Amino acid sequence: MSLPAPALEIHGLSKAFDRPVVDNLELTVRAGEFYALLGPNGAGKTTILRMVAGLTPPDGGSISICGIDTARDPVAAKRIVAWVSDEPMVYDRLTPLEYLEFVAGLWQIEAGEAERRAHELIGWLGLAPHANERCGGFSKGMLQKVALAGALVHEPQLIILDEPLTGLDAGSARQVKDVLKQKVASGVTVIMTTHILEVAERMAERIGVLARGRLIAEGTLAELRTRIGRETTLEEIFLDLVAEGTDAQSAAA
């Protein structure tokens, strides 16, 4: 029996703006995995995820989602991917339900099925009392939940989240984390960047650490601990790895 294709396979990915931001990146995320991508500010996390989501064209390299080459068949790749950024982009003048109807229309989900899923997601995320209110008056946390519902309504196989918990209160963050856990339990792959290391520590099966556009360490929390030779928190591991990686890159340069 053959193994399923990895949810995400990146080879030699590069991107430069005024300086190299992503440098010959190699990354593989297994199907059904919760993967946390960590790195200091400017390490290239968002650029990598935007390239995977099809929002930024890479300068070089290849990206494959569930076996689909994003350069060859971008539409097929987009059909199974959902993107949630730290800045929720929803329409002020639409209600959450209307927003989900719009997303379902773009992903061509059958109307009846989309409506059922939309109500289910709105219930899960605690948005039911606001389902028919326009998003213009919502708080950042509520907007983020609407954006997340939009990402989930078309049942993607790969969910990419860039700092999804920024600005959320404890209750909202908990709801979002619970929904993501349920999705991973049902076989969906989640890739998330976060600066809240405690979240990565508790939720991620594997963690990748980036510095200056390169993956400097990767593995489970136990593997990362073994690598630095100390039984300590992810925060300590992260700071050690980033310092080590930055020194090594500076020396190589």
Add this chain to the structure above:
Amino acid sequence: MRTPGSLTWFAGHEFRLAWRDWFAMVTAGRRTRGIVIALFLVVLAGAFHLMASVFIAPWAAKGIVADKSTLVLITGGGFLFWTVMLSQALESVTRAYYARSDLDLILSSPASARRLFAVRTGATGILTLLLSLLIASPLVNVLVVYDGPHWLAAYGVLAALSALSTALAVLITLGLFATLGPRRTRLVAQVVAAIVGAGFVIGIQAAAIFAYGNMSRFEILQSDAFVDTMPDLSSPLWLPARAAMGDLTSLIVVAVVGFGAFAAIVALASVSFGRFAIAAGAVSRTHVHQSRPVTFRPATQKQTLRRKEWKLLARDPWLLSQTLMQILYLVPPALLLWVNFGSEVGVFIVVVPVLVMASGQLAGGLAWLAISGEDAHDLVVTAPLPPRLVLEAKIEAVLGTLAVILLPIIVLIAFNSLAMAAITAACAALSAGSATAIQLWFRTPMRRSMFRRRQVASRMATISEAFVSIMWAGVAALLAGGGWIALMALLPALIAIGILFAAWLLSPKGKAV
């Protein structure tokens, strides 16, 4: 050194921001571009002075005396001009209350909100004056050259009228806040500004159409019948005109009224500024409930995108008013068409180009909203559909809206002349299509609320959009003229195509579409 929080400190802060904003807008970070634009402005100023000479020289040659007919002409023309100043001031004052930017920071600081208001209202007055100088200074300068330096007093009148229009704009905004509340004030102020700016012009055109059968504003002001109905020479109505002509006493009265009203209104309104600005800031946080329950309907991807565009447009009355206010200018030609129903072709030479011009401008605004003003840009880009399909759907939404607006007028023309209806429809489609294409080539994702910034986001797009609409309007006018004149339509058509080609070459996205 200025004391932080003082009036002069706030003024310095505002001036620095405005200067940097303007400089960045003009140069776009390139020094050579600034020089080119400065040269262009010099040439433009020269052209305006030349045009002003053509009008003023024959009048000055006959000798300009302060008789009733001259005072009526200057007062009438000046009043038309002042309504535009008032409209501009109303827009700026509304912005002072609603634009957030650094307002939250300043209002939450111990600095005086009253001083900030005084400075921002003063800035509105200066901006209004600068804009009026752009248009009026060539006329004044030419009058100074041909008729004498006493016309320099007109600059004093312009300054006083700017102050008066700013004071009135603040008064109207305060009245709206008090009666309608912060939620509706911005929209209503916008509508009032458009009606004030266009209403008097349209009204006088309507009167001219009914009385004389043409669209000239000045024809009616110069008619004996109209002049006879006006008050005699001793009336205070003529004070601004007399002041502009150099009468010192009149100038002092006009200045006292204008600047006095400004000072009084600043003192009165600054007390409530902080309160109203905070209330305006809270508007976006109010909850709006949709009464109609949502039932998911089957739709193709393009239908989904079109429906979304129409829904968003219909639900944003402020944006809608910004865009559709141009329809107001369609009222006089429609009226002219109505009055002259079944008569000669000549009327179409006036009506058809106005419609074509309006279609281009309207399509440009709507196209910006649909193509660049995408609030969920990431969502649409990551959706599983080719980018071309997204653009097609958005263009269809724009042109569909435009068709609904123009169709009734084209049908009205068709009852009169099928050929004219065909010319109007074809040229309006070309004008709208060109404006939409330019918006497509120069698209830059922005929040829809940044609609006002669209004109400064790309000056090349704005200028080419305006010129291409004018050229297609020229084509329409010449075709409507018929006979050998129609052949001349080839010239503006070729210029329009040339402008479109140049815009395509210069645009960042043109070659990518």
